[in-house]
Every structure is written in structure tokens, then in C-alpha cells.
Amino acid sequence: MEKKATGFASEKLYVLPSYLEDERKSHPLTSDAYITDIGSFPAARYHYRERPQGCDSHIFIYCASGQGWVQTEGNAAEKVAAGSFAFIPMGTPHAYGADEADPWTIYWFHLKGDGARHFVELLKSYPSPISLPAPDERKLLELFHECYELLVSRAYSAVHQAQVSQCVRYLLCLVASAASRREDVRSQGHVDRAIRYMNDRLEEFLTLDELSRQVRLSKAHLIAIFKRETGCAPIDYYLRLKMQRAGQYLDLTDNTIKEVGAAVGFKDPYYFSRLFKRIIGQAPSEYRNRLKG
Template sequence: MIRASGRKSKGDAEVRKREGFDSEKILVLPESRIRELSSHPLLRPLFATDIGYFPHAKYHYRERPDGCDAYILMLCVGGAGWIQVGEEKRKEVGKYDVVVLPPGAKHRYGASEDNPWSIYWVHFRGESARDFVDLLPLESHTLQVSGRDAVRLIEWFQPCYELLSRQGYSLAHCLFANQQLQQLLSFLAMQRTPGGDDSSKETVERSIQYMMLHLGSNLSLRQLSEQANLSRSHYSAVFKRVTGASPLHYFTRLKMQQACTYLDLSAWSAKEIGAKLGYGDSLYFSRVFRKEIGMSPTEYRRKMKG
């Protein structure tokens, strides 16, 4: 449970709260249950150990000189607060900011005295926890989401808490709750990257739409950058920052995805499909398909699906 010490450290202006907060929610799984979860093949990749909600958490403060044994994720849905990790500069946290603190790192955090935050929070561990966090577009341990996206995150937090608090710690309920946690982290991974801006994201989205309309063409980097009204180098950098892939590689992926759809839903030959996607050489089309999909068009078509 997160409870703050009543002792003040030198230089701290915060008053630290000993008791809980009105209408708070808090659940901490027993250590014995955590050991069971960490050994189960379906749960050991990622599982929550603590989860809760602190509304209007005036005087909330937490300090861990030796860090925590789990990742800590907080979503601020109102008010303000701050975090400090190690000897890094203290960072302010506001409405719709998401905070992720790494395990084992000295840290402290607290609510604003004048405008205390309301936060949803979860501690999580697992073999894949770091892999999930590495996907998040964090900048100084935080990222910001829109109000609409914050609502979606809350819709994932609440079932996790309700399942674990009201339905006990059964394997099925823990599994479902942790699937909600995976969805939450995956959704956060799709947020825009640090250093990006909304205009960059919109530029890339328009470029992808342009690609989709020209899957039968062989678009060049020059054509794509001109359509985006950017230099080739700037366009390539923006596109890769937002998508993680180069423009031409992304375009090839779209073509191969469409090739899979044609193979699934039409009787066209691989040669005909390649031609529809701008590949005059059927052998070259097959090589590209195998590289992206991992098998030949013929093998893909024979594979049972659905």
C-alpha cells in the first residue's frame, strides 16, 4: 500500500500524509499469490501486483531510496504533482500525464499542495515488462495523452481493479485483469513519439493514405516527399520517427498486406497479384513476398486460415 511518511526531509516543503484519501481504491496482492503468478506460463510475462486510485490526494508523498521491485505506472486525471528519479531534475506532472518509473531506481513523488492530483496507478512486473515499457514513447519518464485517450485508459484500469478486488485472486480473474494491463500498455505504445508533434503525425497519416491509394504504383522516395511537401531527408526522418520504419519499407509492407488479402479472397495467380501491385517481374514479387511474410505466395495460399 502507498502510504506516506509524516517525517519531513530537509528542503521538502510538502506536508506528508499518514492516512488514506477519501474514496480511494487500493489493492495489493499477497506475496504468496505474486509468487504463483510469476511462475505461471500465462502470467509470468506481465502481471499487476498493486493497483489503485487516489482522488484529490492532498499531501500525497512517496519516497523510495532503493526504488521499487516493480514498474510503477501512474495516470494523472486531475490536479498536479511531481516526480524525481535518482538525481534527475524534478519534473512537474499535470492532467492527462502518464508516469512510468523503472524498478530499482531511487525516486520520490508527490501531489501539488495547492492543486493535488487524482491518480490511477498500478505496479507491474514480469519477464516482458521491460519489453512493454521500451515500446512507450516516454520523455523523462512521462508522456501525455488526450482527454479521450485518458478515458480509454481508465476503462482498462477499472476492470483490472474490480476483477482483482471483488472476484478474488483466481487464475482466470488474474489472467483477464492482466490482459487488460497488456491492452493498456499496448495502447500507450501507439501514442506519438517524444520530439514529435501533431503536425508530424498528420503528415505521416496523410502519406500512408496516399500510399494506400497507389498500391499498384512504384512510388519513389522523391514522389512521397514531394506529396508531403518536405525534403527527402526530413520526410524520411519524420516518417521513421512516427512509424519506426522507412517510407519505402512501410510502402512495401502495405503492398504485401494487400497481396495476402488478394491471395485469401481471390482466384488470381501470384503473377496477376504481383502485376496489380506494381511488380512486373513475378519472381521478384515472390522474393519480396517471402522476405516480408516468411513464405512464398503459393505456400501462403495453401495455409489453412480462419
């Protein structure tokens, strides 16, 4: 199969000259994040790029149509579909290319600077590649074209290059925001499933291992999203559900405190009473005798 890195019909390509790169690197308004290479490849059939030693800049690729793939060292190739944004950290051995049957149209740029590194670290916390909703896709392309045109037509203007630096930051913030919104929806689904599982088993004693298996997440990931969504760890939340159910039993039944504790999984009534007071703020007997209604 033919392979090529550039040379596509209607492609756009700009590489920052080395002496201008030195200026960007030293200027306080651009040193944190500056584009060294930028371009677009429409319907890039046979596109292929391989860098066994990695690249000296961070690479960002937005696929506007068609599809392709990205593979980094030690990982399986990831499909990059239309509307997806992929990135490759500086120094990471990699290869990427267009799908043979449905070659991608991509908008890409290389970025250097400490700010670029921080954006890569931020984006690493989300599943890759990152899918963008249509409004964000349109805004991303607007920002990309603004960066490209300023680099091509105003490369010697420090003010305009500072604008490019801020523009590319805005673009990456847009991508991170889209990833965060999507992850919030996904995380909420995991948390909801875990809470339903807890509510169905308040008379038992679940472990973190059991919960993580049920929602198919690692324990660390489950703890992280639970704290983000509810403010507490999964088992702490489970104990609160138990105390909430115990309060209902105390309100609505004449069961003894020992029987109420047993109904929510506690064999030791003294331990149940201490935990109830710690979470609810009153001992079970005080809670039952308080004025209601």
C-alpha cells in the same frame, strides 16, 4: 509541509498477497505481466512517496485531475498534469508527489514480469509524461477499473487473473499508441521544416550538422525520424530534391548540363551526371531527349 503516502479520503488500494504473487509469477498466462499493487488517490493533498533504492516493480501513474510531479535519480522533476501518464522503471531511485496548490487525483499500479519490462522499454522511446486524448483517457479508466475489480473480487481465480494480465497489457498498448500518434505529428513537423529548408537551398550544399541545428534535433534523432517519414536519410533526400529540380531545368530550359549541375550546387559536371543517373535512372542527356507529354 505534511507528507503522506496513503490515507486519502475515498482512496482505493489493493496489494497482492505474497503467496498469490508467487502463483502469478509461475502461471504461464500471467507470469509475463502481473499487477502486484493497484489503487487510486482522489485529490491526494500532501501525497508524497520517495524510494531512494527504487522499487522492485515498475510503477505506472495516470493523473486524472490536478497535477503532481515525478523525479528519478539524476533528472529534474517532471510535471505530471491532468490527462498525463507517467512511469518509473523497476529499480530506479525516485520520488513523486502531489502539487501543493492543485493536488492530483491519480490511478496507479505496480507491474512485474518480462512483458512489463518490454512495455517500459517501449514507453521510454516517447517523451514523458505521455499526454492522452480524451477518448483514450476514458478507455484507460475503464480498463483500470476492470483490473481493480477483478483483483479485489476474483483474486483466487486463475482465469480472471489471466484476464487482468491481458487487460493491463491492453491498457499499456493504449498509452503507447497515443504516444506514437502524438510523436508522429511532432516528427512530421520536424521533417516538414527540414524539407522546406532544403528546398530553399538547392543551389547550396547542406550538411547534416546544419540541418540538425536548423530543426533543433540531434543528428541521430533527425536521421531516425526522416527514415521513418520518408524512407531515406536527410542528405539522401536532399540529393533527390536536387535531382528533381535539375530535371525541371532540363525540361524547361536550354541550359547546358554543366549549367544545370551548377544551378543545383555541383561544380563538377561529371559527378553531377553520375549522381543524376544513379537517382533518376537516366543520364541528364537521355532524360532531356526522352519523349515528353
